[in-house]
Amino acid sequence: MERRRPLLERRGHAVAVTMVAAATAAFYPGREYFAKGQWALLYLLLVVLVAAVSGVRPALVAAALSFLAWNFFFLPPYGTFHVADPKDWLSLLVFLAVGVLMGWQTGRLREREAQARAREQETALLNRFSARLVSDAVVADVVELLIKQAAGITSAECIALFLADEFGEPRELAASPGVSCHRSPEVRRLVDWAYRNAKAIGLPARPTTAESGDWPISVSHPEAGLQADRSDVFLPLQTSTHQSGVLYVGQRADGRPHHYADMRAAVALTNQVSVFLERKRLQEIAVQADALREAERMKSTLVSGVSHELKTPLASLTATITGLLEGGVRWDEARVREELRAVEQDLIRLGSSINSLLDLSRLEASEWRPRFEVYELGEILGTVLSKLPPGQRARVSVTLPENLPHIHVDFDQWVRVLEHLLGNALQYSGPESPVRIGAAATVSEVRIWVEDEGPGIGPEERGRVFDRFYRGKAATQTSGTGIGLAITREIVQFHKGRIWVEDVAPHGARFVMALPRADVGGG
Amino acid sequence: MAAPEKPATILVIDDEAQIRRALDSILSTRGYRVISASDGPEGISLVIEHSPDLIILDMAMPAMSGLEVCRELRAWCAAPMLVLSVHGADADKIAALDAGADDYVTKPFSAGELLARVRALLRRASGQAAAAPVITIGELEVSIAQRRVRREGQEIELTRTEFDILAYLAQNADLVVTSKMILEKVWGPEYGADTQTLRVHISHLRKKIEPHPSVPRYLLTEPGVGFRLAAG
Numbered sequence: 139m140e141r142r143r144p145l146l147e148r149r150g151h152a153v154a155v156t157m158v159a160a161a162t163a164a165f166y167p168g169r170e171y172f173a174k175g176q177w178a179l180l181y182l183l184l185v186v187l188v189a190a191v192s193g194v195r196p197a198l199v200a201a202a203l204s205f206l207a208w209n210f211f212f213l214p215p216y217g218t219f220h221v222a223d224p225k226d227w228l229s230l231l232v233f234l235a236v237g238v239l240m241g242w243q244t245g246r247l248r249e250r251e252a253q254a255r256a257r258e259q260e261t262a263l264l265n266r267f268s269a270r271l272v273s274d275a276v277v278a279d280v281v282e283l284l285i286k287q288a289a290g291i292t293s294a295e296c297i298a299l300f301l302a303d304e305f306g307e308p309r310e311l312a313a314s315p316g317v318s319c320h321r322s323p324e325v326r327r328l329v330d331w332a333y334r335n336a337k338a339i340g341l342p343a344r345p346t347t348a349e350s351g352d353w354p355i356s357v358s359h360p361e362a363g364l365q366a367d368r369s370d371v372f373l374p375l376q377t378s379t380h381q382s383g384v385l386y387v388g389q390r391a392d393g394r395p396h397h398y399a400d401m402r403a404a405v406a407l408t409n410q411v412s413v414f415l416e417r418k419r420l421q422e423i424a425v426q427a428d429a430l431r432e433a434e435r436m437k438s439t440l441v442s443g444v445s446h447e448l449k450t451p452l453a454s455l456t457a458t459i460t461g462l463l464e465g466g467v468r469w470d471e472a473r474v475r476e477e478l479r480a481v482e483q484d485l486i487r488l489g490s491s492i493n494s495l496l497d498l499s500r501l502e503a504s505e506w507r508p509r510f511e512v513y514e515l516g517e518i519l520g521t522v523l524s525k526l527p528p529g530q531r532a533r534v535s536v537t538l539p540e541n542l543p544h545i546h547v548d549f550d551q552w553v554r555v556l557e558h559l560l561g562n563a564l565q566y567s568g569p570e571s572p573v574r575i576g577a578a579a580t581v582s583e584v585r586i587w588v589e590d591e592g593p594g595i596g597p598e599e600r601g602r603v604f605d606r607f608y609r610g611k612a613a614t615q616t617s618g619t620g621i622g623l624a625i626t627r628e629i630v631q632f633h634k635g636r637i638w639v640e641d642v643a644p645h646g647a648r649f650v651m652a653l654p655r656a657d658v659g660g661g
Numbered sequence: 662m663a664a665p666e667k668p669a670t671i672l673v674i675d676d677e678a679q680i681r682r683a684l685d686s687i688l689s690t691r692g693y694r695v696i697s698a699s700d701g702p703e704g705i706s707l708v709i710e711h712s713p714d715l716i717i718l719d720m721a722m723p724a725m726s727g728l729e730v731c732r733e734l735r736a737w738c739a740a741p742m743l744v745l746s747v748h749g750a751d752a753d754k755i756a757a758l759d760a761g762a763d764d765y766v767t768k769p770f771s772a773g774e775l776l777a778r779v780r781a782l783l784r785r786a787s788g789q790a791a792a793a794p795v796i797t798i799g800e801l802e803v804s805i806a807q808r809r810v811r812r813e814g815q816e817i818e819l820t821r822t823e824f825d826i827l828a829y830l831a832q833n834a835d836l837v838v839t840s841k842m843i844l845e846k847v848w849g850p851e852y853g854a855d856t857q858t859l860r861v862h863i864s865h866l867r868k869k870i871e872p873h874p875s876v877p878r879y880l881l882t883e884p885g886v887g888f889r890l891a892a893g
Contacts, residue, residue, distance in 0.1 A: 519876045
């Protein structure tokens with residue numbers, strides 16, 4: 139493997155020297171038994187052996203040494219580099235050439251194989267890694283994995299990932315456990331530099347033998363504005379369109395410079411993570427765009443719902459009042475009063491619509507923060523009922539158990555909830571029809587319900603009645619914004635409660651709310 | 662209720678001309694003398710000039726907010742102040758009471774609602790309420806002097822504390838009464854913070870005086886503020 143090349147090479151030179159020396163020692167006693175040229179063949183075999191074990195350079199060293207040893211020990215006159223027979227010069231030169239060529243070829247072959255094996259391992263690693271980068275992977279998990287893998291590949295103790303925040307400032311997202319080297323001002327400065335210039339810093343040069351690929355443009359530390367050279371590396375996370383951050387790879391545990399092969403794997407990992415992050419970013423943008431479209435749609439529904447809701451009473455008010463003001467008619471007092479009662483009804487309707495819209499916008503803007511306090515349900519009901527006109531109040535009966543637990547709620551919000559439910563029940567059932575309010579405690583909840591004897595709500599509508607602007611089939615003849623139940627549900631959910639609607643026999647609807655009990659912990 | 666013999670003067674401070682007109686119409690037809698100002702500083706100078714018996718004050722005004730006017734006036738003026746607030750501005754109401762306002766009405770309000778508050782405030786300011794030997798609240802008859810309470814003629818037994826609370830609420834019928842006011846009146850100034858005890862007594866009181874004990878009709882809760890004994 140390339141990463142071990144310097145070590146092997148050093149050992150390889152020693153191997154070459156040792157093998158040539160040993161062979162010479164072994165051949166020497168048999169000097170007289172074979173012809174001088176046959177020794178040359180044995181030396182060539184040795185060179186090939188060295189090349190296979192230690193690569194090109196040791197093979198070349200072995201070839202040179204063998205050339206000298208053959209000359210010194212086996213070509214007369216023995217013990218000198220002087221060659222007596224001029225024909226031997228030719229043999230010597232041919233020997234050197236063949237030795238060098240064979241050593242070089244064999245060594246190259248061996249190194250190619252080692253490179254191929256390294257690449258295979260790298261590919262396997264990348265494949266394993268990319269399998270983890272499925273689109274539903276969590277960014278934090280991927281980042282943690284990246285840091286672990288990068289540390290494994292590069293033997294750097296300190297790895298850190300910086301991602302750009304919404305202001306385009308690279309911020310530390312994660313780092314190898316328990317390290318702080320990436321927090322030094324120099325590192326921060328170079329991280330910034332690498333991010334802004336979209337260039338790597340400190341990558342080892344690509345060997346001429348390596349094929350070109352996605353090798354980032356890299357500069358030295360001084361080129362990035364630092365005084366001295368260092369052995370840490372800054373890799374920008376980039377796709378063709380977007381810069382997302384910088385991977386910092388600290389120096390190796392053994393203090394030596396990073397190797398090309400390690401860095402190539404690290405760059406490949408970084409590229410994969412960049413693509414993953416870019417995909418995540420685009421997904422997020424898509425989700426936001428969806429939300430915006432939905433908000434737009436809601437807004438236009440709101441506008442049409444609101445204008446209808448406000449215009450209708452306004453039209454009837456205008457008609458009634460201009461009618462009263464019209465000259466030439468003699469109104470008796472009873473008739474005027476009757477007209478004014480109608481005006482009052484319109485105004486009440488207008489007022490409650492406006493209040494609901496205000497509530498909705500306050501809920502929407504999270505400006506209606508509940509003030510939780512412990513109340514008896516009856517206290518809240520008292521306030522709700524006191525606001526009803528006497529005729530409607532007479533239709534409402536309340537049955538609460540004697541020992542009903544107190545509830546932990548925002549008083550005003552619950553007044554509104556009960557007003558909406560009570561208002562609906564009174565509106566959607568006959569003018570004389572009774573409306574009942576009840577409550578009961580279970581082990582963990584307080585249940586409160588409002589039931590009427592109206593037409594009820596069909597199963598197909600039950601899920602939708604809490605949607606904004608949804609107005610039930612029964613509602614087509616009556617007025618309402620269709621937001622009362624939406625507000626109700628939002629408030630109930632604010633209180634960690636549930637709300638649903640059920641049937642009442644023989645006909646009617648029962649809206650039930652379940653609130654966690656304040657007296658049994660957690661509430 | 663009959664119009665007062667000597668007409669009470671009511672100052673209306675509101676920047677909206679329509680509200681001033683409506684209030685003027687409602688109040689002057691009931692025999693009150695109405696003066697009005699369109700902003701805080703003008704209102705304050707009218708208070709100095711006319712010493713009104715009651716001030717009706719809008720909370721949301723440009724230049725000087727109702728809250729500021731409230732604070733400023735309360736420093737030297739004893740006349741009761743009724744604040745007009747809007748839907749959803751619960752925090753404003755509480756701030757106004759803290760700043761010295763006596764009660765609030767939420768817009769839009771009916772003439773009946775407003776008049777009930779106006780009468781109750783004037784009654785309290787005149788000292789009539791405190792002097793009345795018997796106060797009738799719907800079906801309830803609270804006999805202050807005899808320390809007895811009857812509902813539809815039936816005698817109701819109350820403890821001493823319960824009676825004191827009820828008597829105080831009855832003397833301020835239709836008006837908001839803060840927990841602190843009740844605590845100081847019934848227990849003494851040093852008990853101003855013990856709202857929990859008060860709530861227990863209120864709960865007992867409700868069980869005894871309310872026709873439907875679990876759903877109060879008279880003794881209503883004003884969340885975050887206190888209570889109100891509704892006569893209507």
